[in-house]
Amino acid sequence: MKTQPDNNWSVADSAALYGIDQWGEGNFSISASGEVNITIPFVSGEVNIPVIDIIRGAHDRDHQLPLLLRIENLLDARISEINNTFRQAIQKSAYRGTYHGVFPVKVNQERTVIEEISRFGADFDHGLEAGSKAELLLCLANLNKTGLLICNGKKDRDFIDLGLWATKLGHRCFFVIESPIEVPLIIERSRKLEIRPLIGLRIKVSTKVGGLWTETSGDRSSFGLSTPQLIATVDTLRQADMVDCLQLLHCHLGSQIPDIEEIRAAVGEASRFYADLVTEKVPLRYLDLGGGLAVDYIGNQSLHSHSRNYNLAEYCCCLVETIKATLAPHKVDHPHIITESGRATVAHTSILLFDILNVMRYEAITLPSSCPHNSHSLVSQQYQLYKNAAKIDLTRGYTEALTNRDRIREMFRDGAIRLRERALAENLFLAILHTLSDRAEQLEEIPVALMGLKANLADIYYGNFSVFQSLPDTWAIGQMFPIMPIQYLNERPDRNASISDLTCDCDGKLDRFVLSGGESKTLPVHQLKEGEDYILGTFLMGAYQETLGDLHNLFGDTNVINIRINEDGGFDIIEEQSGDTISEVLNMLEYNPTSFYKGFRDKLELAVKQKRISVTERQKILNQFSIQLNGQTYFKT
Numbered sequence: 049m050k051t052q053p054d055n056n057w058s059v060a061d062s063a064a065l066y067g068i069d070q071w072g073e074g075n076f077s078i079s080a081s082g083e084v085n086i087t088i089p090f091v092s093g094e095v096n097i098p099v100i101d102i103i104r105g106a107h108d109r110d111h112q113l114p115l116l117l118r119i120e121n122l123l124d125a126r127i128s129e130i131n132n133t134f135r136q137a138i139q140k141s142a143y144r145g146t147y148h149g150v151f152p153v154k155v156n157q158e159r160t161v162i163e164e165i166s167r168f169g170a171d172f173d174h175g176l177e178a179g180s181k182a183e184l185l186l187c188l189a190n191l192n193k194t195g196l197l198i199c200n201g202k203k204d205r206d207f208i209d210l211g212l213w214a215t216k217l218g219h220r221c222f223f224v225i226e227s228p229i230e231v232p233l234i235i236e237r238s239r240k241l242e243i244r245p246l247i248g249l250r251i252k253v254s255t256k257v258g259g260l261w262t263e264t265s266g267d268r269s270s271f272g273l274s275t276p277q278l279i280a281t282v283d284t285l286r287q288a289d290m291v292d293c294l295q296l297l298h299c300h301l302g303s304q305i306p307d308i309e310e311i312r313a314a315v316g317e318a319s320r321f322y323a324d325l326v327t328e329k330v331p332l333r334y335l336d337l338g339g340g341l342a343v344d345y346i347g348n349q350s351l352h353s354h355s356r357n358y359n360l361a362e363y364c365c366c367l368v369e370t371i372k373a374t375l376a377p378h379k380v381d382h383p384h385i386i387t388e389s390g391r392a393t394v395a396h397t398s399i400l401l402f403d404i405l406n407v408m409r410y411e412a413i414t415l416p417s418s419c420p421h422n423s424h425s426l427v428s429q430q431y432q433l434y435k436n437a438a439k440i441d442l443t444r445g446y447t448e449a450l451t452n453r454d455r456i457r458e459m460f461r462d463g464a465i466r467l468r469e470r471a472l473a474e475n476l477f478l479a480i481l482h483t484l485s486d487r488a489e490q491l492e493e494i495p496v497a498l499m500g501l502k503a504n505l506a507d508i509y510y511g512n513f514s515v516f517q518s519l520p521d522t523w524a525i526g527q528m529f530p531i532m533p534i535q536y537l538n539e540r541p542d543r544n545a546s547i548s549d550l551t552c553d554c555d556g557k558l559d560r561f562v563l564s565g566g567e568s569k570t571l572p573v574h575q576l577k578e579g580e581d582y583i584l585g586t587f588l589m590g591a592y593q594e595t596l597g598d599l600h601n602l603f604g605d606t607n608v609i610n611i612r613i614n615e616d617g618g619f620d621i622i623e624e625q626s627g628d629t630i631s632e633v634l635n636m637l638e639y640n641p642t643s644f645y646k647g648f649r650d651k652l653e654l655a656v657k658q659k660r661i662s663v664t665e666r667q668k669i670l671n672q673f674s675i676q677l678n679g680q681t682y683f684k685t
């Protein structure tokens with residue numbers, strides 16, 4: 049189906065509608081032909097690569113949608129930006145410490161991501177943060193020579209021994225004490241192995257910050273030492289003749305902190321802890337302020353929990369200047385600043401791309417030009433309302449349509465109305481609601497009764513992906529990611545839709561969208577065109593999503609490609625990973641797919657014996673079974 053070109057719609061309208069220039073921060077743009085580009089600045093000029101070209105390249109290499117696309121240039125750009133902006137803030141404020149970034153591995157543990165952070169980050173001494181033994185092993189295998197290694201999380205004897213060996217190997221590996229019970233173990237193991245550890249203390253600041261992770265800070269947070277515990281730990285280490293090991297003070301306020309003033313207050317409090325500990329002759333050198341640097345998923349620079357009211361430069365200046373100002377009266381040397389920015393480092397690097405498989409519409413299918421003879425009086429009444437819908441009072445019309453519909457359904461249940469009459473009545477109901485909703489949209493203020501009507505009449509676009517595997521935070525914590533079509537952006541999006549995934553779960557849906565710098569329950573989309581794919585991209589989803597996902601309905605990992613965009617205008621596919629096969633997913637749940645095959649073959653053999661299928665059919669079915677076991681879990685178009 050070809051849509052008519054709309055001279056009143058331009059790519060600039062699409063850009064404004066989907067807010068791509070705001071949340072995209074210059075990394076994405078729309079071409080004159082209406083396609084989303086990835087935009088990479090090079091010394092010789094900007095290179096723009098249409099996402100659809102990358103999808104075609106992946107397709108030619110047998111990687112179908114859904115596809116997770118990682119753009120290494122964007123990851124590198126974020127690492128340099130964070131480091132350079134801190135360096136500038138330090139220089140501007142004549143601050144006497146240095147900046148050290150560390151990437152918290154839990155935010156994206158994927159091998160290629162960690163390898164790239166370690167490789168590219170080496171020039172900036174960018175380090176890694178581990179929160180578990182497994183993450184520590186991963187860090188030890190990947191960390192560059194100069195980056196810091198920060199060990200948070202609960203530490204058992206094996207964890208501590210590994211960290212001590214890392215110190216002996218020359219890594220600057222800090223054990224951040226989260227709880228007093230770790231102290232005797234660290235003292236004991238370091239004496240036993242005769243390795244002096246580097247120790248950090250995680251404090252609980254009382255300043256609370258807003259956003260979705262407000263419980264991370266404050267007295268009741270489950271991490272860190274209370275002030276009395278902090279003092280007791282310092283005393284214990286001093287008695288053990290290990291106070292010289294205490295070189296770092298740590299606090300993590302929470303993730304995605306929207307308000308810079310709250311960050312300033314918390315950093316000020318942490319700096320006061322730092323000043324007094326140094327005054328007490330604790331030889332601290334580093335102040336680690338954890339994560340919290342927010343990503344503006346909405347792009348409106350607001351206090352919304354998915355936005356932030358500051359930019360990177362303001363964040364860096366806030367940290368540097370607050371520490372400097374707080375320490376000034378105490379005549380304490382400026383500490384080296386560490387931050388553990390996770391989402392701000394990796395969010396932009398990944399895009400989830402999926403195609404739309406089909407659409408459910410909430411509108412009348414066919415309507416007769418007059419009400420059929422012998423219709424039930426209630427159906428005739430609904431027909432009359434439909435005819436008058438363009439002029440009837442909006443609220444009255446809506447109430448009447450609803451009442452008629454419910455009574456007709458009741459009559460149907462009682463056997464007084466036939467199925468075909470009910471079908472006509474439901475068509476009429478939808479037609480009335482569309483007319484009322486369109487009229488309400490023209491008003492300055494939508495009547496209360498009709499609010500939400502547009503969302504209820506919106507299409508459902510069924511996407512080839514799983515929310516639970518690829519975008520788990522949208523389900524778990526109501527996270528919003530920017531979502532938009534990657535083509536046809538020079539055409540007006542003439543439909544409104546919510547998105548459903550492939551799982552048989554009513555939670556497997558997306559119904560909160562970033563739109564025009566705000567929030568909407570529906571996404572403007574284009575009508576599907578026969579024979580053409582309609583592909584949506586979910587942007588800024590590189591943090592937390594890739595590893596939190598689960599196997600709901602046994603949908604496994606999608607195909608993944610990592611690309612690097614080149615200065616000559618081309619791109620290289622650096623890494624390709626095929627999504628999970630059905631067999632692999634079954635294996636993860638402790639099934640044995642080989643025994644599945646054998647069991648199914650026995651069933652077929654019995655069916656041959658009972659003459660229900662022929663031997664040729666047996667072979668055909670068995671081949672299919674085997675192909676499916678080795679095939680991928682998503683819908684094959």
Ligand SMILES: Cc1ncc(COP(=O)(O)O)c(C=O)c1O
Nearest residue numbers: 300303304339340388389390391
């Ligand atoms: C200790 C610690 N550091 C850093 C982070 C990363 O935070 P963000 O992704 O907000 O940068 C987290 C995540 O919550 C964390 O728990």
